[in-house]
Amino acid sequence: MASTACFMIVSRNDIPIYEAEVGTAPKKEEAAHQHQFILHAALDVVQDLAWTTSAMFLKSIDRFNDLVVSVYVTAALHTRLMLLHDSRNDDGIKSFFQEVHELYIKILLNPLYLPGSRVTSSHFDTKVRALARRYL
Amino acid sequence: MADPAYFSLRKMLLDEITPVVMVLPTPLVEQRCQKNGLSFVQMLTPFSVFNNIDVPVRTASDQPYRLQKFKLRMFYASDIRQPNIEVTKKRLEQVIADAGNNEDSELYLDPSSLEARSTSSEPEFVPTWFQHFNKELVRSVSFSDHEAFDHPVACLLVVSSNDEDPISKFMDLFNKNQLPPLLNDGAMDPKIPKYYVLVHDNQDGSPERATKILAEMRNTFGSNDCRLLCINSSQGQSVDHQPNPWDPYGSNASPGQHLGCLLNNEDMDELRNFVRDLSSKDIIPNMEQRIRVLNQQVSATRKGFRNQIKNLWWRKGKEDTPEVQSVNMYTFNSIESQIRVLGDYAFMLRDYELALSNYRLLSTDYKLDKAWKRYAGVQEMMGLTYFMLNQSKKDAEYCMENAFTTYLRIGTSGKGNATRCGLWWVEMLKTSSQYKDAAGVYFRISGEEPLHSAVMLEQASYCYxxxxxxxxxxxxxxxxxxxxxxxxCDQIKHAIRAYRNALSVFKGTTWSHIHDHVHYQIGKWYAFLGRFDVAMKHMLEILACSHQSNAMQELFMRDFFQILEKTGKTYNISRLQLPIVNISSLSIVSEDHRTYGSPAAVSVKESVWQSLEEEMVPSLSNAKTTWLDLQSKLLPTKLKQSNVCVAGEALKVEISFRNPLQLSIPIYNVTLMCEYSENETPPDANSSSSVNQGVEDGKKATGRESNSDTSLFTLSKVDITLEGGETTVAQLSVIPRKEGLLRVTGVSWKLSDSMVGFYTFDPDLITKKLSKQKRKAKQNANKLEFLVIKSLPRLEGAINNLPSTVYAGNLHRLSLELRNSSEIPVKNLKMKISHPRFLNIGNPEVLDVNFPSCLEKKQSYAHKDADLDVTKQSETVFHFPKDVVINNGTPFLLPLWFRAATPGNVSLYLTIYYEIEDKSTTMRYRTLRTNHMLEVLPSLDVSFFINPSSSRLQEYVVRMDIINRTSLRNFKLHQLSSVGNEWKISLIESLNHIFPSGILVPGQALTCFLKLKNVKTSETDTETDVWLGDVSNEAVFDTQRAPLVNFHHYERLHQKTAHQENQSTVDFMLISRMEESENVPSDVPTPPQIFSHHACHCSVSTKRPIWWLLDGPRVNHYSFSNSFCETKLKMTIHNSSSFVASVRINTFDSPPGGSPSGNKIGWHDMSTPPSLDDATGGRKLLESVPPFIWSGSSTTRVKLEPNATTEISLLVTTFAPGTYDLSNYTLNWNLLDSSDSEEKEGVCYGRPFYLTILGEE
Structure with a gap:
């Protein structure tokens, strides 16, 4: 079954530093901005929810039609990992977030990476896509 | 009880849920009223709202209270029905369209900032037509049969005094056929209270007739229910009402007409009193009465424990009935309907407690009956009642949600009701400031109807x-x-408004797709509306859409250019995003006293040039001060630091453009923007900003109309096509024409004819960049400012025929051509070459002679010495002859010899210094710097190994290895020469035997042996050359002449190694020529490709200072019958060192090579075969115990003076015939006075010397 999934890492000041369409559904032109809009709007909800819980994985926090937004909040630089998806696989999503978080920390450890700047590592990209295939 | 209705929902409910009065007028009444531009209902409407009616009411349980605010809704009987869906839809669309058009004016203003919006109170920015729209939506579901508050509570029968037979007219009016379906289909009680109104038009005459009719009416219908209403009392002149009470209601009147123009103040008072009496004396008491009656009925049938049980029982029994019937199940007689009426009446009279209790009762009934629509209606009312009671907010919301979901569940018929319910719910949430929830409800209201959804979503957004x-x-x-x-829905204006408001959130966002989408849509819509200028502003934002897919980029570009075309204006956009200017790539080359022969020369490090020039230029710092001193007298100190360029010479600027798109975009007219100021003093810091401002405008002009400015400066124009993702460096230039101050301000380009982008260079940024590049980092002056000085001569030079790819060793004759295009001659030229190994300056006469035959050996050595002079000179700086002056038009040619010395990539730097004859100029000298890149391919590898000859002293065997390292070319060997007069070489064997073809094909290796002999004393001709070619008819080249000797000189210098103290070295020069390749057409006479390979400092000396030679008979015939054979040998020892040497000769009887440590002379331990056997291989076996012994003294010691030779005789005794290897001896030498510890002493092992003894019969 074709699924939609859009993964994004949002850094301080709501600046997206990484984005990837990891779904299996064929890519549509208008989907790109629609996904961004939904994720962007969901930040409002994250802002409220993030301080009410100590968990990093916030589960599904927002929805638009049949698309659900799951968010994982990290401690570093107010970075949020956001996933827009239409599947209902909470455990998989949680594992996905945890592993991507680990990858992201490795990126942060790179002394040449300026925190808060765009993640351009192709290695990171392939790893994320592989994780998406495994868990989502 | 009557709360002040300051909450909007309260106000709305008090407006909407009020008693309805049905009006039935005759056509004549309408006609009379139309004189005022009003219908009868419209005329009454302004007066049916009471703010202070003050009517005493009693509740069902006899609690008195007073009603203060009250409102009647008047409707014609024909309007009391469910509104037509299509009509409603049209009306709603009209509302939206009107609203869109009204906003026209502010649509093009900049949206107000978000901060201002969120702080200001709601009504200021939420469009006011929302209220209107919502009201219309709510009204679209009025007069439903499941609710009672829209059911008329009274009926007005209106007859004009002019009507024929008014009494019968009254009777006719309440005719079944004209009544609304609500009354006819039994949803409500048709027996509603009727009131009879006689309308008299005072313009028709005196009211006598009217009073007569009234009396008649009173008789017929009862005195209480009849009234007389006189209108149009105004005589002749029209009355202008300020403020006009009908303005909000009169909809269909023609604009010129004053509403109510014939109604004077008395009429208005009468109207007001009429309605007031109607409500306070008739309608309200009537309703109160009705409530009491109904309440009693309900109490009797439903209240109390017994009734509840009964009811439950009865409903259980009804469960089997099919649901289809439920529509008509509840007629006005049914108890459910009556409860509903009771509840609604109570609600309308603000007895909310009573209403609530009845609604509660009813909701359980309907739920049990599965009458979902009615159930939802009751739930909705319960929610509203909770709200009006201002208690239990939770219950209210629960009820509203329940009602909303129920309405939605029943499908299309409940949609309108759901919307109304939702709207009320939203208002309820807004009242308690639960905006987030309210937004959620708005979102739920938005259904399939796109237009409604749009409005609802917009309202939701404001809630957020x-x-x-x-x-x-x-x-x-x-x-x-x-x-x-x-x-x-084609509501473009609304769409733009929504997007523009959204823009205040998304402005400057880094969410790229959002950014592009918003700007692209707004731009497109504005273009659709014909506002191309505003559209352009948004389209410009999406130019750099590198993250979009190819198709989207094409779409964006196409629309962009379409809109641009329609705009019909020319745009000058600063920092246009297409293409992107890479400002860090900016490099400006100005030529002051340093001029460059080629662009490549510019990129060479300044330090390279300076190291080359430092000997030629009088003194760099000194020179600078000379002309800067001169300047400092003429110019203010500020300018001393600015860059200098010469009028008429191009100032070259390189800047790179990057295309962010995947499409290829052409850009035209890429050109520099420059400012020129005549006065040489720059403006003060204070005024400079204002000047810059002024120049801003003029700048574009200079950029575009560069032709008109030719008197001041000339700009170059470049057209570039940038492929997708490509970065291209544009080379631009500006040529100043006059002395003054030139400033490069930026770069501009044309994306299309009407889209000009420009980029202004920020001086601060560039200063940093340039200061890194240039050596003059200390100066923090503006690097974009150039002082233009008077035109100067500029020498241009080029080396003719310099090949870009050569084979190593190739020898060429070239010429350097110098031109001066100025009128002023230059003189005193000097030149320096970075690699004299590659380039050599020839004599002027070389230009005329024939190459390569000029190299051939001749008998005269006349100018040999002169050449050597050149050799010495060119080590430093080459001075051109004093009389060389280069004038305009006559090029000067200087011959050069070129030889590719080593394989690899080589940069040759050449600087030429020249002085300007005209003393008045600010610059006295200039330098021309040229740079040539060469690729040198390997050709022949030549190596020499020299071994002392073992048979002769002072003679050597030379092994020459030649390998052709090329991949394609054949070489023909020409000659091998030893340079100098000291060494004589000759072939050991004829080359024809081993190398018959004489041609070395690619990859072929050749080894040949030569004999080398030292001839110390000879002054005359020695045989220094060996002919290697196949036929000896060609002349031998003279290695003592230029240029070969010059190049050899540099090779010697280059190949010099650390230990070159020994004088006994030999230099070889191999000369060969390349076979012409077959594929080159032969009709072009190519000069023969001469190659020279040099091997210098080939040492002839070995490490040891001691040479020796064992000599004696090799074959001896001897008869062993009498005794053993003794052979005499002679050893010659030579000391070649400069010290006195002591040499000890030890002879062993052990086998040769065995145990060379040799203390145990005379016997050999057989049990321990020496481990050094490997060194001699399997040659030695144990049974070959030497059948010979050295006789005579086993140790001989001699002392040798430096360069002295001595002879020692040795004796060997053999016992049997055979061949013996007499190598088992050592020479221990010791230099007595040498300070060098390494070379102080050593041991030499014997060399094989084979002695054959033959037995003699």
């Missing part, structure tokens, strides 16, 4: 904005959603 804390991103998102829906 009002929420605390405000949810701006949700606000933006919902505005975008609603904008898209507006667009779908």
């Amino acid at each position: 904005l009002l929420a605390k804390p405000s949810m701006l991103r949700k606000y933006g998102f919902h505005l975008i959603l609603s904008g898209d829906l507006y667009n779908k």
